[in-house]
Amino acid sequence: MTQLVLGQVLNGAIIGAMYGIIALGITLTFGITGIVNFALGEFMMIGAYATYALAERFGWPYPVAVVPACLIAAAAGYLANKAFFRFTRNNLVNGLLVSIGLISILESAALLFWTATPLEMHFVLPGALRLGEVGLPKMKLVVFAVILAVIVLTYLGLARTWLGRAAFAYAQNPEAAMLMGVHTPRLETAVMLYSTGLAGLGGALYASLYSLEPAMGGVYVLKGMEAAILGGIGSLMGSLWGGVILGVIEGVGSIFLPTAFRDAYGLAILVAILLFRPAGLFGTE
Amino acid sequence: MLLEVRGLTKRFMGLTAVSDVSFTVEPGEIMGIIGPNGSGKTTLLSMMAGLLAPTAGAVRWQGEEIQHLRPDVIAARGIVKTFQNPQVFAELTVFDNAMVATHLALKRSRGARRLGELVGLGRAAERTLAGQVAEALALCNLGGATRQLAGNLSYGEEKMLGLAMALMCRPRLLLLDEPASGLGREEIDNLVAVLTKVHAAGATLCIVDHKVGFLRGIARRVIALDHGEKIAEGPPEAVLENPAVIEAYLGRAHAPA
Amino acid sequence: MILRLVLWSALYALPIFVRSDFLLTILIFTFIYGMLGVTLDLIFGFTGQLSMFHPAVFGVSAYMTYLLASKAGLPFWLATIPSALTAVVLAMIVGSICFKFRLKTFYFAVVTLAFAEVIRLVVLNWNSVTNGTLGLVVTGRPTVWLPGMGVVAIKGPVAWYYLTLVSLTLTVIVCARCLSSWMGRCFGAIRLNEDLARTLGIDVFRYKLASFAVGNALASFAGGLYGYYTAYIDPGYLSINQSMDVLAMVLLGGQGTLIGPIVGSLVLTSLPHVIDLRAEARAILYGAILIFTILVMPRGIVGTFNAWRARRAA
Numbered sequence: 009m010t011q012l013v014l015g016q017v018l019n020g021a022i023i024g025a026m027y028g029i030i031a032l033g034i035t036l037t038f039g040i041t042g043i044v045n046f047a048l049g050e051f052m053m054i055g056a057y058a059t060y061a062l063a064e065r066f067g068w069p070y071p072v073a074v075v076p077a078c079l080i081a082a083a084a085g086y087l088a089n090k091a092f093f094r095f096t097r098n099n100l101v102n103g104l105l106v107s108i109g110l111i112s113i114l115e116s117a118a119l120l121f122w123t124a125t126p127l128e129m130h131f132v133l134p135g136a137l138r139l140g141e142v143g144l145p146k147m148k149l150v151v152f153a154v155i156l157a158v159i160v161l162t163y164l165g166l167a168r169t170w171l172g173r174a175a176f177a178y179a180q181n182p183e184a185a186m187l188m189g190v191h192t193p194r195l196e197t198a199v200m201l202y203s204t205g206l207a208g209l210g211g212a213l214y215a216s217l218y219s220l221e222p223a224m225g226g227v228y229v230l231k232g233m234e235a236a237i238l239g240g241i242g243s244l245m246g247s248l249w250g251g252v253i254l255g256v257i258e259g260v261g262s263i264f265l266p267t268a269f270r271d272a273y274g275l276a277i278l279v280a281i282l283l284f285r286p287a288g289l290f291g292t293e
Numbered sequence: 294m295l296l297e298v299r300g301l302t303k304r305f306m307g308l309t310a311v312s313d314v315s316f317t318v319e320p321g322e323i324m325g326i327i328g329p330n331g332s333g334k335t336t337l338l339s340m341m342a343g344l345l346a347p348t349a350g351a352v353r354w355q356g357e358e359i360q361h362l363r364p365d366v367i368a369a370r371g372i373v374k375t376f377q378n379p380q381v382f383a384e385l386t387v388f389d390n391a392m393v394a395t396h397l398a399l400k401r402s403r404g405a406r407r408l409g410e411l412v413g414l415g416r417a418a419e420r421t422l423a424g425q426v427a428e429a430l431a432l433c434n435l436g437g438a439t440r441q442l443a444g445n446l447s448y449g450e451e452k453m454l455g456l457a458m459a460l461m462c463r464p465r466l467l468l469l470d471e472p473a474s475g476l477g478r479e480e481i482d483n484l485v486a487v488l489t490k491v492h493a494a495g496a497t498l499c500i501v502d503h504k505v506g507f508l509r510g511i512a513r514r515v516i517a518l519d520h521g522e523k524i525a526e527g528p529p530e531a532v533l534e535n536p537a538v539i540e541a542y543l544g545r546a547h548a549p550a
Numbered sequence: 551m552i553l554r555l556v557l558w559s560a561l562y563a564l565p566i567f568v569r570s571d572f573l574l575t576i577l578i579f580t581f582i583y584g585m586l587g588v589t590l591d592l593i594f595g596f597t598g599q600l601s602m603f604h605p606a607v608f609g610v611s612a613y614m615t616y617l618l619a620s621k622a623g624l625p626f627w628l629a630t631i632p633s634a635l636t637a638v639v640l641a642m643i644v645g646s647i648c649f650k651f652r653l654k655t656f657y658f659a660v661v662t663l664a665f666a667e668v669i670r671l672v673v674l675n676w677n678s679v680t681n682g683t684l685g686l687v688v689t690g691r692p693t694v695w696l697p698g699m700g701v702v703a704i705k706g707p708v709a710w711y712y713l714t715l716v717s718l719t720l721t722v723i724v725c726a727r728c729l730s731s732w733m734g735r736c737f738g739a740i741r742l743n744e745d746l747a748r749t750l751g752i753d754v755f756r757y758k759l760a761s762f763a764v765g766n767a768l769a770s771f772a773g774g775l776y777g778y779y780t781a782y783i784d785p786g787y788l789s790i791n792q793s794m795d796v797l798a799m800v801l802l803g804g805q806g807t808l809i810g811p812i813v814g815s816l817v818l819t820s821l822p823h824v825i826d827l828r829a830e831a832r833a834i835l836y837g838a839i840l841i842f843t844i845l846v847m848p849r850g851i852v853g854t855f856n857a858w859r860a861r862r863a864a
């Protein structure tokens with residue numbers, strides 16, 4: 009039982025951190041540029057398939073494949089911004105609609121190219137770490153550590169750099185930040201590259217653990233948004249924690265409750281939390 | 294006593310915009326609120342209209358505490374506020390803007406019978422309202438612009454449209470946030486005429502202005518704010534001679550008009 | 551006004567002159583999707599709330615109408631009533647939660663989408679009733695009660711054409727009545743400036759809920775019809791792609807107009823019939839149309855046409 013619960017907690021934390029990465033990307037992009045990139049999950053999908061292609065088809069070692077995969081996702085994000093997203097600045101609904109269009113295009117393109125059959129990579133790092141009677145797969149621990157490192161670096165970056173302070177300024181007072189005009193083309197490009205690259209990294213890590221499907225992006229963006237609302241709209245660290253909480257609840261919930269409904273548990277918790285804290289867990293009134 | 298403000302305070306993250314302000318509004322009077330820019334007038338009015346939740350204190354409307362009520366509920370009770378920076382539905386015509394504002398009047402006069410409109414009943418009530426809207430717009434000097442989009446109006450016209458919309462809500466207490474700012478001489482004369490008429494028809498007025506001249510003409514009693522605190526209260530002349538008020542204005546190089 | 555009357559009359563007269571089953575089939579689908587489009591537009595284009603909940607009521611009503619007719623023995627036209635009531639209840643629950651927390655724009659879209667997903671999961675997994683992924687084969691024909699003729703069964707393209715056209719007409723009339731009343735003014739005020747609407751005494755929560763409930767109730771009829779027309783119901787009815795298709799129709803045709811979604815529905819339902827595409831290519835095309843419309847022609851076909859006419863008149 010401990011094995012099962014602990015395993016699910018780790019699983020949930022990893023999946024949840026992926027939700028968190030998406031949530032962070034959406035919040036950050038919106039906060040700094042006023043653009044809604046709801047298609048962020050697709051860049052995760054791109055990162056995942058790129059990793060798969062490089063590692064399995066071209067035979068690159070996994071760690072080497074991860075870097076170009078992130079770059080490919082970021083490049084796709086750059087193009088999407090130049091072609092579409094920059095025209096939707098400060099119009100949330102248009103941003104969402106363009107994203108929906110993009111989701112449809114990218115997902116279908118992936119279907120045409122890779123078919124709906126789930127793809128699985130070979131074990132990158134087999135074996136498990138034994139702690140007493142509990143075994144934790146090594147690769148999951150590695151992935152978790154990488155995500156944790158990225159999150160800490162992001163946090164430090166946000167706290168130390170101008171970009172980050174602009175984002176925090178936004179999170180604290182959107183109106184004032186908007187009035188002060190916290191956006192420049194270069195900042196916008198930087199944020200787009202970072203958020204889509206980060207999503208790509210999430211996808212690359214995901215690929216080493218779970219099977220890939222073209223529809224994965226849509227699922228993750230939905231969860232990412234739930235995480236963002238759960239953590240408190242506009243709160244950057246809240247988005248990350250919201251994601252982890254959501255992931256763990258889903259993971260642990262599916263031990264005790266029917267797995268078929270795992271997508272519903274997060275929503276139930278979300279609604280319950282909103283009932284008691286309308287601004288989300290980490291949001292301020 | 295129509296409305297009582299008791300110890301009202303609003304803090305925005307460290308900045309105290311309104312600090313422990315108390316006063317009353319008597320039925321049928323015209324009272325004024327003056328104070329230099331940033332003294333908390335708009336914030337005070339917004340709390341009275343339910344647009345902002347106070348940090349502390351109470352607003353009593355005919356004895357009942359209302360500071361926790363939603364703005365639409367407060368509007369339905371008869372307290373209606375206009376905006377310093379005019380707020381209109383830019384994509385609707387001037388006429389349609391004012392028609393939206395007939396919501397409360399229609400609700401009061403027909404209640405659930407409004408549902409009859411869905412099957413084509415109640416055209417008469419709509420026509421009456423349209424007539425009243427045309428009247429209110431003419432009164433506010435917008436008679437010639439009824440078919441224009443509100444977004445195309447000048448600043449002064451938008452402001453008068455805001456007033457016309459507030460009037461369509463049939464306020465018992467009308468809160469006006471700097472109604473004269475941005476208006477030309479003639480427009481101000483018209484504004485005074487409109488306000489006098491509304492007052493004569495029974496409405497109580499509470500007018501915010503930082504130009505004291507405008508208020509001197511119509512208000513019987515004013516209170517003065519500075520840095521969010523009430524510093525004086527009384528007839529306009531007396532308040533204007535109050536040293537604290539002179540200091541508040543002169544201290545920031547604002548000569549009293 | 552006259553143009554609109556002529557168009558509707560032409561639609562009613564069409565089967566007298568045109569006997570092409572191919573054309574009628576396209577139009578029947580156009581009408582059913584048109585019902586979804588018009589009701590989504592009531593919520594989105596007129597009230598400003600981007601709902602992704604439509605597939606849920608569409609699917610649930612398809613199942614419910616059929617199950618009530620086949621298992622409980624209700625006639626089709628009666629079975630649509632409890633389905634619509636269920637849609638209202640669902641809309642009230644989801645709408646109350648969203649509007650209470652003032653979820654707007656894409657937050658509202660996401661949460662309604664999440665609720666629709668949960669309902670899809672329930673439908674998918676409730677095997678004993680819905681037969682899971684395999685779906686249900688609909689047997690029997692819809693019956694309607696007609697004055698003077700009693701209860702008749704709908705069969706053949708012409709009968710279907712009129713059934714769906716009348717349903718669409720009724721949907722448009724109900725929406726138009728709501729919009730031309732004080733309710734429509736409240737919807738518009740909420741879409742344009744929620745805070746101003748509030749200060750004018752409009753109970754924003756209540757009118758958002760009203761719009762959401764009416765839109766979903768009317769959309770439920772489309773579900774009942776679609777199940778019977780295609781004779782097959784599966785959980786795909788509730789998929790996110792449905793949301794996306796209907797949204798594309800509304801935007802392409804012109805949001806904030808009642809005719810626009812029908813025009814959009816006509817274009818997008820005839821497209822796959824005119825050019826043969828596999829599902830993935832079609833989804834790519836839909837996505838491209840969506841993006842193109844938003845960035846290049848945000849008012850859609852009808853909105854652009856109206857603007858052009860207004861400019862010519864001025």
Ligand SMILES: Nc1ncnc2c1ncn2[C@@H]1O[C@H](COP(=O)(O)OP(=O)(O)O)[C@@H](O)[C@H]1O
Nearest residue numbers: 305308310328329330331332333334335336337
């Ligand atoms: N939403 C807000 N957030 C933070 N500070 C605010 C906000 N609204 C007003 N303030 C501050 O409160 C003070 C009073 O503002 P206001 O009531 O608008 O003054 P007035 O209307 O007298 O010019 C000002 O210092 C202003 O900057």
Ligand SMILES: [Mg+2]
Nearest residue numbers: 334335336377
């Ligand atoms: Mg002010």
